[in-house]
Amino acid sequence: MPFPGLEVPHLCAQCDDYPCVKSCPVGALSVDENTKAVIVDQEKCTSCGDCIEACPGNVPFLHPKHNKAVICDLCGGDPECVKACQEGGFNALHLVSDSRMDIHKKLFARDPLDVAKDLAINLFGEKGEEVV
Amino acid sequence: MPRGYAGNYLEVDLSKENTRETSFDEATLEAYFGGRGLAAKILLDKLGKNWAEVDPLGPENVLTVLTGPMTGIYPGTRVCCSGKSPLSNSIVGSTVSSEFASELRFSGFDGLIIKGKANSPVYILVTDEGCELRDASHVWGMLGEETLKTLNAEVVNELESRKPKSGRLREPGLLYIGPAGENLVRTAAIISKLGHAAGYGGYGAVMGSKNLKAIAVKGRGPMPDVAAPETVKILLREVQRRLARTQTRIRFWGTAYGGYSIGAERSAEPIRNWQEEWHDEKRFGVPYFSTRFWVKRSCSDFNCIIGCMKLSCIKTGKWKGDITDTPDYELQAYLGTNFGIFAPEACIHLSSLIDNLGHSGINGANTMGFAAELYQRGILKKEDLGFELKWGDADAFDKLARLIAERKKVGNVLAEGTYRAAKKISEIKDVDVTPYAVHVKGIEVGAHGTRSGLDKNPISYAASTQGGDHMSTVRDGYNDMLIVFYDSSVNCWFCRDDLIWDFARAITGWEINKHKWCTDQGQRILTVEQATLLMGGPDVFWDPDKDFDNPPRFYEPLPTGPHKGKTTNKDLVERLKKGYYEAVGWDERGVPTTETLAKLGLKELEPTMKKMRK
Numbered sequence: 001m002p003f004p005g006l007e008v009p010h011l012c013a014q015c016d017d018y019p020c021v022k023s024c025p026v027g028a029l030s031v032d033e034n035t036k037a038v039i040v041d042q043e044k045c046t047s048c049g050d051c052i053e054a055c056p057g058n059v060p061f062l063h064p065k066h067n068k069a070v071i072c073d074l075c076g077g078d079p080e081c082v083k084a085c086q087e088g089g090f091n092a093l094h095l096v097s098d099s100r101m102d103i104h105k106k107l108f109a110r111d112p113l114d115v116a117k118d119l120a121i122n123l124f125g126e127k128g129e130e131v132v
Numbered sequence: 133m134p135r136g137y138a139g140n141y142l143e144v145d146l147s148k149e150n151t152r153e154t155s156f157d158e159a160t161l162e163a164y165f166g167g168r169g170l171a172a173k174i175l176l177d178k179l180g181k182n183w184a185e186v187d188p189l190g191p192e193n194v195l196t197v198l199t200g201p202m203t204g205i206y207p208g209t210r211v212c213c214s215g216k217s218p219l220s221n222s223i224v225g226s227t228v229s230s231e232f233a234s235e236l237r238f239s240g241f242d243g244l245i246i247k248g249k250a251n252s253p254v255y256i257l258v259t260d261e262g263c264e265l266r267d268a269s270h271v272w273g274m275l276g277e278e279t280l281k282t283l284n285a286e287v288v289n290e291l292e293s294r295k296p297k298s299g300r301l302r303e304p305g306l307l308y309i310g311p312a313g314e315n316l317v318r319t320a321a322i323i324s325k326l327g328h329a330a331g332y333g334g335y336g337a338v339m340g341s342k343n344l345k346a347i348a349v350k351g352r353g354p355m356p357d358v359a360a361p362e363t364v365k366i367l368l369r370e371v372q373r374r375l376a377r378t379q380t381r382i383r384f385w386g387t388a389y390g391g392y393s394i395g396a397e398r399s400a401e402p403i404r405n406w407q408e409e410w411h412d413e414k415r416f417g418v419p420y421f422s423t424r425f426w427v428k429r430s431c432s433d434f435n436c437i438i439g440c441m442k443l444s445c446i447k448t449g450k451w452k453g454d455i456t457d458t459p460d461y462e463l464q465a466y467l468g469t470n471f472g473i474f475a476p477e478a479c480i481h482l483s484s485l486i487d488n489l490g491h492s493g494i495n496g497a498n499t500m501g502f503a504a505e506l507y508q509r510g511i512l513k514k515e516d517l518g519f520e521l522k523w524g525d526a527d528a529f530d531k532l533a534r535l536i537a538e539r540k541k542v543g544n545v546l547a548e549g550t551y552r553a554a555k556k557i558s559e560i561k562d563v564d565v566t567p568y569a570v571h572v573k574g575i576e577v578g579a580h581g582t583r584s585g586l587d588k589n590p591i592s593y594a595a596s597t598q599g600g601d602h603m604s605t606v607r608d609g610y611n612d613m614l615i616v617f618y619d620s621s622v623n624c625w626f627c628r629d630d631l632i633w634d635f636a637r638a639i640t641g642w643e644i645n646k647h648k649w650c651t652d653q654g655q656r657i658l659t660v661e662q663a664t665l666l667m668g669g670p671d672v673f674w675d676p677d678k679d680f681d682n683p684p685r686f687y688e689p690l691p692t693g694p695h696k697g698k699t700t701n702k703d704l705v706e707r708l709k710k711g712y713y714e715a716v717g718w719d720e721r722g723v724p725t726t727e728t729l730a731k732l733g734l735k736e737l738e739p740t741m742k743k744m745r746k
């Protein structure tokens with residue numbers, strides 16, 4: 001984000017009702033049974049961009065080179081980003097079990113600009129209203 | 133193509149409005165690596181023949197914005213800005229930590245080489261497709277924050293509309309200048325993000341002289357290939373782990389711990405334009421900043437695990453809404469104690485203002501402190517400034533910063549930087565004010581003194597090719613090449629670790645190591661820089677016998693504190709300087725010798741250097 005401190009991780013929240021999967025006209029998206037992550041079948045994907053529009057957080061994106069949809073697959077259940085964050089001592093990322101997430105996960109699928117706006121007000125007070 | 137490089141550099145001619153891609157052969161890249169080193173090579177090739185005639189603020193000057201083969205891979209991603217400096221009239225490698233560097237690498241380019249002058253204000257937009265010039269008249273004159281917001285939104289909208297329905301884009305990497313750069317204030321910085329600056333060298337003024345408001349870059353491609361990808365992966369994780377363990381102080385406090393420590397413990401902090409170097413004002417210690425103003429304790433630049441940036445915001449009072457990073461030690465000193473200011477709030481306000489105006493917080497603030505001393509001594513008067521300029525008065529320094537950025541009244545003289553301003557004011561006022569000018573070779577000295585003997589060594593600045601630059605200081609002619617490496621690789625010095633050499637080999641595949649760098653490549657880069665310093669011109673020619681020395685103030689005894697009475701020993705400076713020159717292969721006045729030039733393959737410099745020798 002334009003202002004420092006407003007960097008927002010922009011990742012799939014695994015919505016309980018998976019609007020992206022429903023939106024895909026060619027059935028390129030499916031849900032992994034174990035991890036609940038959305039899996040993209042690159043062979044089938046036609047790069048139409050419908051899943052991006054369907055996602056409440058605009059999370060998927062088309063890969064700049066092969067132009068197919070990209071959605072976090074949780075590294076098969078053991079995400080590298082979480083490990084790196086813990087090693088760095090930031091502890092900003094944790095793996096949480098489903099039972100602790102007793103809240104609608106779609107709430108976390110948000111556009112990064114939207115999150116940054118809220119964060120700005122949190123960090124900078126009134127000034128935050130102007131910065132994003 | 134050698135590994136670690138995209139291999140493509142963009143050459144932009146702003147006068148002709150054309151751009152083309154260029155590349156360098158493997159031998160050149162191995163010898164000069166990237167960033168500061170490669171800049172020295174490019175500038176020598178392009179401007180070396182008539183160096184003394186090149187006006188740093190003329191269209192003929194070349195501005196380089198370069199990354200290195202390790203940028204974006206090794207932790208601490210920086211970009212190095214260089215050119216013929218309007219302050220020292222030589223080459224200064226000025227780096228800034230920013231996502232600009234990683235975005236540039238993602239876009240498939242290693243750097244930009246910019247010459248000429250645009251007819252009207254423009255900005256350069258670099259994407260995976262190449263580079264284009266875009267109108268910047270609507271942002272010309274804007275303060276930093278506004279420029280940043282406007283251009284970020286504009287570029288994102290433009291790129292998203294070119295490729296609709298392909299997902300959200302993160303904002304571009306941006307280098308820009310504020311009003312100070314536009315008005316050719318010689319100390320002006322190139323700013324990135326909010327308040328990150330390539331401060332030394334005055335390259336903000338060089339951008340301004342080219343009518344170039346900003347460079348925006350958005351890359352979406354992969355990083356260049358490396359020679360040993362698996363090794364790099366392991367090394368990266370290991371260096372990150374090590375930095376998390378070793379750099380705890382900077383991780384926790386940033387460099388802000390210095391605001392009290394360096395003055396109180398080491399007596400090496402500029403106070404009232406270096407009239408003193410000691411204070412025991414605890415309110416200027418980091419807890420007073422952190423508990424009241426830090427709204428975020430860890431902000432990093434791309435790929436950096438340290439996160440030395442702390443985010444400050446003033447939420448109440450007359451300066452409500454001022455945001456700045458930390459301020460770090462340098463700015464706590466230069467925009468605090470140096471002005472006789474010991475209130476955290478005022479320091480944060482001035483930091484935010486300085487960045488918004490596009491001043492360099494060190495160089496510009498040094499000139500401002502110099503002006504305040506002249507006011508104290510009755511040499512500058514209220515009518516010169518339009519207001520009173522008393523130590524500790526933040527509002528007065530606020531006005532002074534604007535006065536200089538706009539080049540109004542005496543600000544027009546001060547905008548020339550401390551060295552040039554001192555010469556002019558001496559003429560106008562008919563008193564010698566040069567003893568109060570704390571600069572070395574035209575470059576205002578960083579906030580670390582030499583007098584107490586507990587901080588920088590006596591020849592840190594006096595023998596340095598970059599004068600007062602506190603990052604690239606002189607040590608023994610061997611270890612000081614390390615910072616030259618980090619500036620050339622281009623990575624953040626705070627992320628330093630011995631594994632960098634293994635890293636360099638794994639990325640490039642070249643047989644590169646510390647000893648070779650310190651005795652060959654590093655020496656070559658410094659020698660080119662020294663040669664340009666000796667050539668100087670057109671308005672300033674340095675005299676190695678007189679000018680390669682500390683400022684007069686550094687030979688005055690410290691007036692206060694536990695180290696009262698101590699000062700820099702002039703004889704020691706002379707002796708150390710000779711030793712250093714010998715170590716790097718220069719004669720006893722600092723002119724590279726015939727043998728050194730031959731050894732380093734810089735024979736083309738021999739005719740000019742010959743004239744400099746006695």
Ligand code: SF4
Nearest residue numbers: 024045046048049051
């Ligand atoms: S972009 Fe690909 S995955 Fe997304 S909806 Fe279209 S076809 Fe399906």
Ligand code: SF4
Nearest residue numbers: 012013015020055109
């Ligand atoms: S966050 Fe977006 S991509 Fe993830 S499951 Fe929800 S709709 Fe799909």
Ligand code: SF4
Nearest residue numbers: 208229433436440624
């Ligand atoms: S240590 Fe600080 S300046 Fe260096 S890259 Fe990290 S956050 Fe940026």
